[in-house]
Amino acid sequence: xxxxxxxxxxxxxxxxxxxxxxxxxxxxxxxxxxxxxxxxxxxxxxxxxxxxxxxxxxxxxxxxxxxxxxxxxxxxxxxxxxxxxxxxxxxxxxxxxxxxxxxxxxxxxxxxxxxxxxxxxxxxxxxxxxxxxxxxxxxxxxxxxxxxxxxxxxxxxxxxxxxxxxxxxxxxxxxxxxxxxxxxxxxxxxxxxxxxxxxxxxxxxxxxxxxxxxxxxxxxxxxxxxxxxxxxxxxxxxxxxxxxxxxxxxxxxxxxxxxxxxxxxxxxxxxxxxxxxxxxxxxxxxxxxxxxxxxxxxxxxxxxxxxxxxxxxxxxxxxxxxxxxxxxxxxxx
Amino acid sequence: xxxxxxxxxxxxxxxxxxxxxxxxxxxxxxxxxxxxxxxxxxxxxxxxxxxxxxxxxxxxxxxxxxxxxxxxxxxxxxxxxxxxxxxxxxxxxxxxxxxxxxxxxxxxxxxxxxxxxxxxxxxxxxxxxxxxxxxxxxxxxxxxxxxxxxxxxxxxxxxxxxxxxxxxxxxxxxxxxxxxxxxxxxxxxxxxxxxxxxxxxxxxxxxxxxxxxxxxxxxxxxxxxxxxxxxxxxxxxxxxxxxxxxxxxxxxxxxxxxxxxxxxxx
Numbered sequence: 001x002x003x004x005x006x007x008x009x010x011x012x013x014x015x016x017x018x019x020x021x022x023x024x025x026x027x028x029x030x031x032x033x034x035x036x037x038x039x040x041x042x043x044x045x046x047x048x049x050x051x052x053x054x055x056x057x058x059x060x061x062x063x064x065x066x067x068x069x070x071x072x073x074x075x076x077x078x079x080x081x082x083x084x085x086x087x088x089x090x091x092x093x094x095x096x097x098x099x100x101x102x103x104x105x106x107x108x109x110x111x112x113x114x115x116x117x118x119x120x121x122x123x124x125x126x127x128x129x130x131x132x133x134x135x136x137x138x139x140x141x142x143x144x145x146x147x148x149x150x151x152x153x154x155x156x157x158x159x160x161x162x163x164x165x166x167x168x169x170x171x172x173x174x175x176x177x178x179x180x181x182x183x184x185x186x187x188x189x190x191x192x193x194x195x196x197x198x199x200x201x202x203x204x205x206x207x208x209x210x211x212x213x214x215x216x217x218x219x220x221x222x223x224x225x226x227x228x229x230x231x232x233x234x235x236x237x238x239x240x241x242x243x244x245x246x247x248x249x250x251x252x253x254x255x256x257x258x259x260x261x262x263x264x265x266x267x268x269x270x271x272x273x274x275x276x277x278x279x280x281x282x283x284x285x286x287x288x289x290x291x292x293x294x295x296x297x298x299x300x301x302x303x304x305x306x307x308x309x310x311x312x313x314x315x316x317x318x319x320x321x322x323x324x325x326x327x328x329x330x331x332x333x
Numbered sequence: 334x335x336x337x338x339x340x341x342x343x344x345x346x347x348x349x350x351x352x353x354x355x356x357x358x359x360x361x362x363x364x365x366x367x368x369x370x371x372x373x374x375x376x377x378x379x380x381x382x383x384x385x386x387x388x389x390x391x392x393x394x395x396x397x398x399x400x401x402x403x404x405x406x407x408x409x410x411x412x413x414x415x416x417x418x419x420x421x422x423x424x425x426x427x428x429x430x431x432x433x434x435x436x437x438x439x440x441x442x443x444x445x446x447x448x449x450x451x452x453x454x455x456x457x458x459x460x461x462x463x464x465x466x467x468x469x470x471x472x473x474x475x476x477x478x479x480x481x482x483x484x485x486x487x488x489x490x491x492x493x494x495x496x497x498x499x500x501x502x503x504x505x506x507x508x509x510x511x512x513x514x515x516x517x518x519x520x521x522x523x524x525x526x527x528x529x530x531x532x533x534x535x536x537x538x539x540x541x542x543x544x545x546x547x548x549x550x551x552x553x554x555x556x557x558x559x560x561x562x563x564x565x566x567x568x569x570x571x572x573x574x575x576x577x578x579x580x581x582x583x584x585x586x587x588x589x590x591x592x593x594x595x596x597x598x599x
Contacts, residue, residue, distance in 0.1 A: 086421050212441040218429075219436050223421035228386050230489070231410030231437035275469075276424040 004281065007274065011287035015068075018291050022064050022298040023056055027306065030056060063191040066199060067297040068290040070188075070252045071262060073203040075289025076210055077245035078263030079270070079279045083221040084238045085147045088271075091264040092249040095150070095242065096157035098260075100131025101253040102184050103161040109180055110172035120183070121254035128250030131157045136239060143224050143235045150242065185310030186257035188297050195255060202251045206244040210282055213237060218280050259293075260312045261319040266292060272326050335398075337362045337500050337528040338383060343392035345382060352378045353389070354552040360530065360545070362497065365523055367539040368532040369563075370549035371573060376532040377418075379549060380504050383530065384415050397498055410437035411494075414486030416479065416503040427473070427481050428466045431456055434488025449492075456487040460521065476514035479506050483522065496527035503531040507538065540564055540587045548572070564588040 023035045030038075030052055037044040038056040047053075074092065081090040104127020108119050138153035139146055169177050210217075216237045219227035224234045252259065266289040270278050278284055296318070300309045336359040345353040353375050360366050370376050381387045383394055385401050394401050401409050414434070423430055431453050435445065457466050460480045465473065470481060483501075490499040501522065507515040515535070519542045522529055533539045539546055540560040548555040548563050550572050556563050565588075570577045575592050582589040 215433075215436050215439060218425075219433055221421065222423040222430075222433070223419060225381075225386055225417060226420045226423075228406065229384055229410060229413070229415035229417065230433060231405075231407035233406055277426060277429055 004278075004284075007278075008283055008287070011284060011291065015287050015291045015294070018294045018298075019064055019068070022067075022294050023060050025298060026055075026060060026301055028052070028055060058193070062193045062196055063188045063297065064294055065196055066188050066191040066256060067293045069196075069199050069203050070256055070259060071266075071289040071291070071293025072286035073199075073206070073248040073252060073289075074259065074263040074293075075266035075285045076207055076282050077248045079267040079282070079285045080210055080217055080241050081245050081263075082267050083217050083279060084241045085150065086221060086223075087147065087151065088268070089264070090151070092245045093258070093260065093263065094158075095135050095154035095246065096131040096161060097128045097246055097249040098184075098253055098258045099158040099161035099165070101125070101128035101250060102180070102258065103127045103165045104130070105183060106165045106168050106172075106180055110168055110176045125250050125254040127161070128246065128253055131161055132243070132246040132250070136242065139239070139242075141235050141239070143228075146235055146238065182310060183257045185312035186259040186315070187300070187308060187311055188256050189308055191255070199251050199255055202247050206248050207282065207286065209244055210241070213241065214280055214282065217241065221280075256311070258312055259315055261315045262289060262293060265315075265319040265323060268323065269326065335362060336360055337364075337397060337498070338530075339395040339398075340383070341393050341395070343379075343382060343389050343394060345378060345387055345389050352552050353382065356392070356552075356554050358547060358554055358557050360528060362528055363526070364544045365529045365542060366531070366545045366547060367543035368530060368547045368549060369534075369536060369539050374549045375552040376549055377504055378552075380417075380502050380530065380532055384413050384502050385409050396500070407437045410489065411492075412490070412498065413500045413502060414489040416482040416486060416501070416506055418504050418508070422471055424469060424471050426466070427462055427468055427470055428453060428457065430470045430481050431462075431466075431484045431488055434485040434490075435492065437489065438492045452488055452492060456484040456491070459487060460484040475509045476511075476518065479510070479514075479518055480521070483518075483525075487525065490527060496525060499527040501525065501527050501529045503529070505532050505534060507533065507535065536564060536569065536590050540589065541582065541585055560587045564590060566590075 020032060020035055023039075024030045024032055034048050034052060035056055038048045038053040039061075041047065077092045078090070081092060082088055101124040104123040104125070105120050107127070108123030112119070134157050135150060135153045139150040169180060216227070216232045219230045219232045220234055220238060227234050249263075266285060267279055270285055270288060274284070296311060296314050299314055300311050303309050303314075339359045341357050343353055343356040344351070356379065368376050368379060378387060382389055385406060388402070396404070396409065396412055432445065434453075434456070435449055457463055460483055462477075462480060462484055465477060470478065473481065486501050490496055490501065503522070506518060510518065515538060519531075519538065522531070523542065543560060545557060546560055546563040547557045548568070555572065556568070564579065566577045566579050569575075569590060576594060578591045579588045580591065581587070
């Protein structure tokens with residue numbers, strides 16, 4: 001128990017530190033003290049340069065908060081899905097959400113060219129929901145072989161929407177194709193304060209629901225029959241968890257594009273370093289996911305001067321190497 | 334004395350294959366009942382239909398006087414705990430597995446209280462698992478895992494309840510255990526004080542431990558009765574296709590079966 005609290009305290013500290021570091025670095029470097037004073041003006045007698053303050057509060061902070069929400073949301077969604085499907089490869093994106101969202105975005109960008117770009121997140125959100133609705137419809141309510149049906153339907157829907165996306169892209173002009181490519185690789189560069197509302201509401205409520213159902217999810221991870229004898233409505237809980245994970249993913253994809261690997265990587269890091277039982281400790285999973293995402297976004301902004309590296313490239317590159325190293329070290333797992 | 338469970342004309346078929354065929358029986362509260370039968374006779378299906386995993390094609394199962402399908406899964410789980418063979422790996426600490434017994438009793442946002450921790454601790458002590466409570470469940474031996482699941486059942490059934498009106502169902506809990514752990518396990522279960530239904534392979538173990546035995550064959554109940562009534566040489570040799578002699582066990586005076594190869598001593 002005390003060990004768990006220690007881990008949480010350590011992770012919370014790293015999360016706060018990474019926020020401050022991420023606020024201070026960028027095209028213009030700002031000292032840590034100026035970062036703190038810009039956030040809490042009442043702490044200091046002297047005022048921070050208003051341009052610096054604006055960069056911190058209006059540009060970097062919303063971006064970092066979106067990264068924090070996305071990292072926490074994807075990590076928790078991945079951890080929950082890995083438990084309810086008892087499949088270590090389960091990841092929110094395995095269920096066709098990103099393919100569906102890309103499809104929605106492509107439709108907005110190239111077919112409905114005359115409407116404003118603000119519709120892109122909405123198109124992506126609807127596309128993601130369309131895909132997950134199909135998966136849920138095929139998976140059905142019966143417990144028998146539900147997991148297999150879910151996973152296979154997810155893979156099939158992914159391919160279907162990818163095919164449609166490719167077909168539309170093939171017909172459209174190169175500029176639309178380039179912007180779609182950048183979007184599918186993910187970026188928080190568009191983050192603004194007024195854009196944070198829906199991600200906060202959806203990810204926040206989903207995380208609360210995940211906490212509420214954590215005992216049931218733990219029981220399902222020990223087998224469907226095991227959970228049934230403990231009074232858990234297995235099929236209902238599993239579908240609810242899938243719907244919540246999908247909402248999280250759809251809202252993240254809509255606002256920041258496809259951020260690969262985080263939902264898969266963070267639960268595995270927790271599982272391999274702290275043990276599978278910590279997968280059910282959503283505070284740890286969320287803090288780790290948030291910290292990771294903030295640091296990845298920092299790298300995306302600062303790796304190459306004056307240029308954004310798409311998030312998906314960094315998450316996939318760092319994630320895959322890190323994954324292989326952990327697996328190599330923990331062979332006995 | 335009233336019954337803990339009443340089974341009336343229970344049938345279950347799947348893909349036109351009859352698995353359970355018009356089964357009826359009652360079990361009195363507090364009894365320790367063994368279910369025996371050859372492989373594929375329907376023992377496991379019968380138990381699974383008692384704990385609400387198999388939906389019967391016909392007939393009904395009443396628990397403490399109420400049909401189990403008229404009750405919610407949670408209400409049934411408060412009265413029936415199961416130690417089954419079909420768990421997925423649970424790479425959790427022993428005390429986490431025991432704590433799973435709280436699940437049917439906890440509302441969505443309810444915390445684990447001090448009284449819950451006390452219940453978990455006493456269940457762990459009762460099954461002599463204190464030294465193992467921080468170990469990984471998956472690293473335990475088969476016998477130790479069974480003891481953990483029984484401790485979990487104590488938490489599940491004993492939460493703000495006496496065990497008198499509660500039922501523990503165990504599907505072949507003694508499989509793969511050596512004789513010491515088989516006897517140890519069944520002794521511990523006998524001492525719990527709840528009603529117990531347990532499927533067993535070892536007929537002599539069933540004879541020694543059970544108040545009553547239900548013999549299942551081809552999805553039907555052949556006979557329900559005391560070990561003396563059920564374990565007769567003629568019946569056992571016919572159903573198990575082996576040569577059987579029955580002697581009286583020198584200690585507990587119940588039937589003890591001696592087997593030899595084929596059944597050609599008619």
